[in-house]
Amino acid sequence: MSTTIKEVANRARVSTATVSRVLNNSGPVDDDTRRLVREAARELRYVPNAIGRSLSTRKSDAIGLLLPDLYGEFFSEVIRGADQYAQQNKYHLLVSSSHNNRNEIEDALQMMRGRVDGLIVMSPHIEADTLDENLPRSMPVVLMNCFIENDSFDSLNIDNYSGAYQMVMHLVEHGHKRIAMIKGPERNYDARERWRGYNDAIREGHALAIPSLEMKGNFSEASGYDAVRTLLNQNTKPTAIFAANDSMAIGALSALRDSGIRVPEEIALAGFDDIPIAHYLTPSLTSVHIDISKLGGMAIEKLIHSIRLKNEHKKERVLLPTSVVIRESCGNH
Amino acid sequence: MSTTIKEVANRARVSTATVSRVLNNSGPVDDDTRRLVREAARELRYVPNAIGRSLSTRKSDAIGLLLPDLYGEFFSEVIRGADQYAQQNKYHLLVSSSHNNRNEIEDALQMMRGRVDGLIVMSPHIEADTLDENLPRSMPVVLMNCFIENDSFDSLNIDNYSGAYQMVMHLVEHGHKRIAMIKGPERNYDARERWRGYNDAIREGHALAIPSLEMKGNFSEASGYDAVRTLLNQNTKPTAIFAANDSMAIGALSALRDSGIRVPEEIALAGFDDIPIAHYLTPSLTSVHIDISKLGGMAIEKLIHSIRLKNEHKKERVLLPTSVVIRESCGNH
DNA sequence: AGATTATGTGTAAACGTTTACATTTCTAAC
DNA sequence: GTTAGAAATGTAAACGTTTACACATAATCT
Numbered sequence: 001m002s003t004t005i006k007e008v009a010n011r012a013r014v015s016t017a018t019v020s021r022v023l024n025n026s027g028p029v030d031d032d033t034r035r036l037v038r039e040a041a042r043e044l045r046y047v048p049n050a051i052g053r054s055l056s057t058r059k060s061d062a063i064g065l066l067l068p069d070l071y072g073e074f075f076s077e078v079i080r081g082a083d084q085y086a087q088q089n090k091y092h093l094l095v096s097s098s099h100n101n102r103n104e105i106e107d108a109l110q111m112m113r114g115r116v117d118g119l120i121v122m123s124p125h126i127e128a129d130t131l132d133e134n135l136p137r138s139m140p141v142v143l144m145n146c147f148i149e150n151d152s153f154d155s156l157n158i159d160n161y162s163g164a165y166q167m168v169m170h171l172v173e174h175g176h177k178r179i180a181m182i183k184g185p186e187r188n189y190d191a192r193e194r195w196r197g198y199n200d201a202i203r204e205g206h207a208l209a210i211p212s213l214e215m216k217g218n219f220s221e222a223s224g225y226d227a228v229r230t231l232l233n234q235n236t237k238p239t240a241i242f243a244a245n246d247s248m249a250i251g252a253l254s255a256l257r258d259s260g261i262r263v264p265e266e267i268a269l270a271g272f273d274d275i276p277i278a279h280y281l282t283p284s285l286t287s288v289h290i291d292i293s294k295l296g297g298m299a300i301e302k303l304i305h306s307i308r309l310k311n312e313h314k315k316e317r318v319l320l321p322t323s324v325v326i327r328e329s330c331g332n333h
Numbered sequence: 334m335s336t337t338i339k340e341v342a343n344r345a346r347v348s349t350a351t352v353s354r355v356l357n358n359s360g361p362v363d364d365d366t367r368r369l370v371r372e373a374a375r376e377l378r379y380v381p382n383a384i385g386r387s388l389s390t391r392k393s394d395a396i397g398l399l400l401p402d403l404y405g406e407f408f409s410e411v412i413r414g415a416d417q418y419a420q421q422n423k424y425h426l427l428v429s430s431s432h433n434n435r436n437e438i439e440d441a442l443q444m445m446r447g448r449v450d451g452l453i454v455m456s457p458h459i460e461a462d463t464l465d466e467n468l469p470r471s472m473p474v475v476l477m478n479c480f481i482e483n484d485s486f487d488s489l490n491i492d493n494y495s496g497a498y499q500m501v502m503h504l505v506e507h508g509h510k511r512i513a514m515i516k517g518p519e520r521n522y523d524a525r526e527r528w529r530g531y532n533d534a535i536r537e538g539h540a541l542a543i544p545s546l547e548m549k550g551n552f553s554e555a556s557g558y559d560a561v562r563t564l565l566n567q568n569t570k571p572t573a574i575f576a577a578n579d580s581m582a583i584g585a586l587s588a589l590r591d592s593g594i595r596v597p598e599e600i601a602l603a604g605f606d607d608i609p610i611a612h613y614l615t616p617s618l619t620s621v622h623i624d625i626s627k628l629g630g631m632a633i634e635k636l637i638h639s640i641r642l643k644n645e646h647k648k649e650r651v652l653l654p655t656s657v658v659i660r661e662s663c664g665n666h
Numbered sequence: 667a668g669a670t671t672a673t674g675t676g677t678a679a680a681c682g683t684t685t686a687c688a689t690t691t692c693t694a695a696c
Numbered sequence: 697g698t699t700a701g702a703a704a705t706g707t708a709a710a711c712g713t714t715t716a717c718a719c720a721t722a723a724t725c726t
Binding site for chain 4: 347348349350351354360361362363366385387388389390391447
């Protein structure tokens with residue numbers, strides 16, 4: 001179908017080796033020959049076949065990105081940051097989503113095998129064992145937001161704990177004693193860490209640790225709404241609510257509004273993630289900011305580093321700092 | 334580094350052909366041999382190399398997605414829709430962004446050559462000629478939001494014209510005579526179409542066509558802000574503003590607020606795209622809705638169709654319908 | 667001039683699969 | 697006990713590159 005190096009070689013009356021040398025500037029070639037080859041290639045509209053090349057050189061200049069799914073701001077920002085950094089370093093991105101069960105991970109991994117020089121895996125759902133036994137040892141891997149004790153991989157995590165801790169401490173410092181939390185999915189690593197931060201801040205800040213103020217949630221807007229509805233039907237009412245992500249905070253805001261409760265006057269509210277919408281809400285939402293695209297970029301950076309150094313590269317864990325962004329919803333703007 | 338089919342063959346004491354047959358269920362194999370091979374593969378943790386396979390079968394089960402950049406809601410939704418449909422059909426996605434100039438397009442195309450069975454190209458910036466001469470004829474291509482007269486490609490466009498037309502007509506029908514428009518980038522195809530819809534609606538609805546109410550913009554929030562600031566300094570003030578996208582509408586809303594103008598009471602406002610934020614603004618933003626993920630999905634659908642039928646596939650152009658979503662900002666909620 | 671080195675080019679193997687074809691072995695019908 | 701056919705397996709070429717090696721030829725140094 002499309003032109004091969006052989007056809008170019010024939011037309012230029014040289015060997016394929018010479019054509020390759022001309023096109024890659026590898027090895028010496030006579031100026032006349034060079035011109036001849038260039039012309040032949042142009043005339044035939046020759047474009048080297050990346051696959052043939054890959055097979056031969058055993059590298060692909062591509063990086064695989066395995067994500068749990070592609071919903072929402074978070075993932076698009078990861079992709080953007082990753083792609084930007086990758087592109088600067090002449091790498092391309094092979095994106096694969098929704099590997100939430102064992103089979104799909106294996107599928108995705110199989111598809112990647114040979115096609116990429118390294119892998120970035122994001123898998124916040126706790127399934128460390130499966131992950132560990134499926135990940136290829138033959139190529140560099142960087143783990144993002146994964147819960148894995150194993151020290152045999154590079155890993156990159158958001159500092160969820162400290163973000164949540166600081167946020168809740170901020171509320172405590174402004175006099176809140178009864179601070180509710182709307183938690184994320186139980187088996188989600190990020191969610192757990194945020195919960196841990198909340199707990200420690202409550203204790204260390206000498207606020208009240210009231211179990212009935214810890215609501216279940218699943219990161220969805222609806223679950224935030226429901227949590228607040230339940231919360232308001234209880235005897236012990238909070239003076240502040242900390243949602244484990246912004247989507248749930250948005251749901252919470254709707255529920256509070258529907259119940260005629262003023263935010264922040266009657267109940268203060270804070271979220272996590274600082275998605276763009278946070279800024280546009282009324283009241284604007286206090287949240288924990290994460291530089292998500294940076295997360296993606298750093299993952300690529302680490303991976304490329306590890307690809308280049310291959311063996312003598314030391315695995316490490318990195319925590320990406322978070323920062324509290326104070327807006328109207330917490331009452332201390 | 335990683336196990337090859339040959340090593341599996343050796344261990345199972347059969348030929349590579351047999352291993353291949355077992356693993357792909359192609360051709361007859363004795364049950365005992367089959368078991369032997371399976372076991373050897375498992376023990377060696379063998380995973381077929383996708384590249385070797387591709388080279389041999391001349392297909393990759395991958396689709397290339399060329400995007401102008403990866404900013405904002407729009408692209409992430411396209412990717413999501415595309416990935417979802419692709420995954421259902423056992424295809425994977427190779428994403429490449431920011432090919433805004435000729436060289437980058439060529440680069441991206443070169444990277445894709447051989448790696449993908451088909452290509453989806455999105456390039457709203459008007460550069461039809463470059464595109465046309467760089468696109469490979471050897472594989473199926475679907476164009477998204479591209480301005481190209483050429484009938485030799487499948488193409489998929491948002492019905493920008495009709496969306497804008499209906500939106501503006503809605504405003505006209507509710508009594509607005511002086512309707513301003515904040516336009517998008519001049520050389521952007523989508524932006525042009527939206528402008529065309531605005532114009533026709535103004536004329537056919539017998540509203541006033543006032544050149545000074547047509548403001549320049551570049552799809553950014555800041556440009557929306559600036560446009561309104563300029564608009565308010567003019568003699569002829571509009572009773573309604575139609576922004577060519579939601580980002581500019583958001584900027585416009587800020588500017589109106591900063592100028593102490595109530596929306597929609599004094600000036601009505603409408604946007605285009607219906608990004609998620611639109612719903613959360615105060616007042617919530619009337620906008621033209623596009624099912625972006627569907628756009629991505631449909632592109633993949635068309636492409637896969639065209640890959641399967643290859644030659645006897647008839648090229649066609651499809652327009653994705655848009656719909657007006659009435660919210661508070663236009664005053665007719 | 668002869669020895670050495672540099673330059674230019676070709677040959678062929680290698681990368682990891684699949685698969686057309688060839689070969690062997692088995693099954694069953696006569 | 698042939699023989700025809702099917703079933704099981706192996707052989708080797710093909711896919712499109714790159715590159716180690718070999719081999720000329722030309723340039724440079726004693």
